[in-house]
Amino acid sequence: MYLGYSVAKKFRIDPFLGMLLAGVLLIPQMGTLLTQEGGITLLGFKLQAITYSSSVLPIFLGVWAMSYLDRVADKFIPNSLKFVLKPLVMIMIAVPLTLIVLGPLGFTVDNYLAMFLEFLQANLGWAAVLVMGAFSPVLVMAGMHYALFPMLMTAFATNGYDMLVVPGMLAANMAQAGAATAVALKTKSSVMKQLASSSAITALMGVTEPAMYGVNLRLKKPFLAVMIGGAAGGLYAGISGLKAYALVSSLVALPSYLSSTTNFINAIVTCALGYGVAFAAAYVIGFEDIVDAEQQPVVTIDKSLVKEMNLASPVKGSIIDLMDVNDSAFSSLALGKGFAVIPSEGKVVSPVSGTISAIFPTKHAIGITTDEGIEILIHVGINTVQLGGKHFTNHVAMNEKITKGQLLIEFDLNAIQKDGYDTTTMVVITNTSQYLDVLSHQDEEKALTVVL
Structure with a gap:
């Protein structure tokens, strides 16, 4: 399990996905299932009766494959759905791939490596230690x-x-x-x-x-x-x-x-x-030496080449830091940088002119793409998806052109709170990585600055 975690960190993917993949290979009942009469099949392929508890390469190869799946999923899954779909898709592909192909391959290579060193030690002992060193x-x-x-x-x-x-x-x-x-x-x-x-x-x-x-x-x-x-x-x-x-x-x-x-x-x-x-x-x-930060030449940036776009808060209320919200998907900045609002009224208006690029069936969230390509997600409340659209009213349609200040969503603030939900509203730039920086401010008229 620790190996899956550490290898995933090396490949710069979610380490808990690496642990999950390792956990699948180490399920205690797996050995019993594989050795039972007739064995077991997965997607039409019969799984080999292998115990992975003392093997390393199968987990390494599985996580390595996941690192490529991570890039593909990151490219094709919409930003607004990555938090839920990306790990699910990666596991659904990586687990069968590892159990059917990469696991047996890694197990075989592990065995041949040990056999090779045993052969060297038995036939030319000093050469085996040289190779090991x-x-x-x-x-x-x-x-x-x-x-x-x-x-x-x-x-x-x-x-x-x-x-x-x-x-x-x-x-x-x-x-x-x-x-x-x-x-x-x-x-x-x-x-x-x-x-x-x-x-x-x-x-x-x-x-x-x-x-x-x-x-x-x-x-x-x-x-x-x-x-x-x-x-x-x-x-x-x-x-x-x-x-x-x-x-x-x-x-x-x-x-x-x-x-x-x-x-x-x-x-x-x-x-x-x-x-x-x-x-x-x-x-x-020798080696190519590194240069300390204080020794590096100072680069002067022409401020006239740096453009900024300011966004007003789409909801009236008190602005708070996004990392202070009680939802790890947002507070971890996994979905992008932004800010949050404790609303004082139940109206969401567009902070920019652009196009509606995402409408959630439960009406609690909406996506906007500006003409400059900035992708904005406005998410009303925490876990309000469980309301199934209750207390929410949409006023726009998918792909509709909108203008700054246009009414997007109305929601019954008191009813949502009465049902036990936190109404804190999150506003994030889901393609944050494409910009120099995204800065939040304690100002409704200038709540967010995107540095282009």
């Missing part, structure tokens, strides 16, 4: 290192130690620290210098995410240095037969290698090689 950061970045845990647990249970995964990751973690240290010494950015220095220390302690994502992967070339350093340390660990007795890959875990003096020295040399080779490689290869 070099590509461990890539596996961690993709979340595929979890696929190695069953093999790792088997090694600990059978032998009491591991000679592949942990030694390889030890070299890779030290390489992350070495590359970050080189960046800290070479960068001219005070911000990057501070980030690289602190992340190098945390990497030495086994927490590599700040160094990986904040420094090495961000600057690209240092990440190559990490792989070179990891390969060097892994090569020595493989040749020397380094044995790890604990599932920790950091300097603080060095005492766990004290099964013998030789093993302890090999662990120290592995760390030194991983750190030193990555440091040297990053320093020699």
Whole structure:
């Protein structure tokens, strides 16, 4: 579940959709259903009897597919319906796609990866540790290192130690620290210098995410240095037969290698090689440095090129901040920036001239598109959709041309409140992302400014 959340954040989609997809794969009864006589089918396809609890790539591939679905849905679903329809459409497509195609594919790749490393270890042990040291950061970045845990647990249970995964990751973690240290010494950015220095220390302690994502992967070339350093340390660990007795890959875990003096020295040399080779490689290869904000040239904007459009409040009453309304769809600004009004009368008039682009069957909300392309949603009340149009009267039709100040909706303010509904009215610009900014004001005549 956490993997689905974290991968979704990396792909910049709703992380809870990633968790939901992971939850579908991890349903406790799923294994029973898949292994029952005859199995189960979905959309005419028989689902494979796979247990996904110890697999990583199926969830990764499923969320990756959702990231593309997110873009398509964002393009074709109207802004006024995205909050409800977008996640529904994404899940309806992603779940069958993952269960039928991507899940089995990821499970197979996970198994082949483990089999490949087991083959290397069995036939050419030192090469397997070299590969692990070099590509461990890539596996961690993709979340595929979890696929190695069953093999790792088997090694600990059978032998009491591991000679592949942990030694390889030890070299890779030290390489992350070495590359970050080189960046800290070479960068001219005070911000990057501070980030690289602190992340190098945390990497030495086994927490590599700040160094990986904040420094090495961000600057690209240092990440190559990490792989070179990891390969060097892994090569020595493989040749020397380094044995790890604990599932920790950091300097603080060095005492766990004290099964013998030789093993302890090999662990120290592995760390030194991983750190030193990555440091040297990053320093020699270099990187494209970033520029601090105070070092960037000042850009002067010609104010004559910036246009503004002011909107009056469509409802008389007290204007409040949109983030203060008791409706997360609006207060989170997911539907766009705007403002809210606590109405003093039950009339909604158009704040602009334009075209009616959306009319809700329940009459509680209406969409307007101006001649300039600004999309405005006026939503009367919270959860008033449940009234089914009761207490509301529409005065315009779909695609009707309207003028500023024209009456759009009338609503019985007292009756709605008597039925237990909050009458706070929200006004949002649903295509906010297309403009430089959308600013709200505590002024009925100039409640909103759209910076074009």
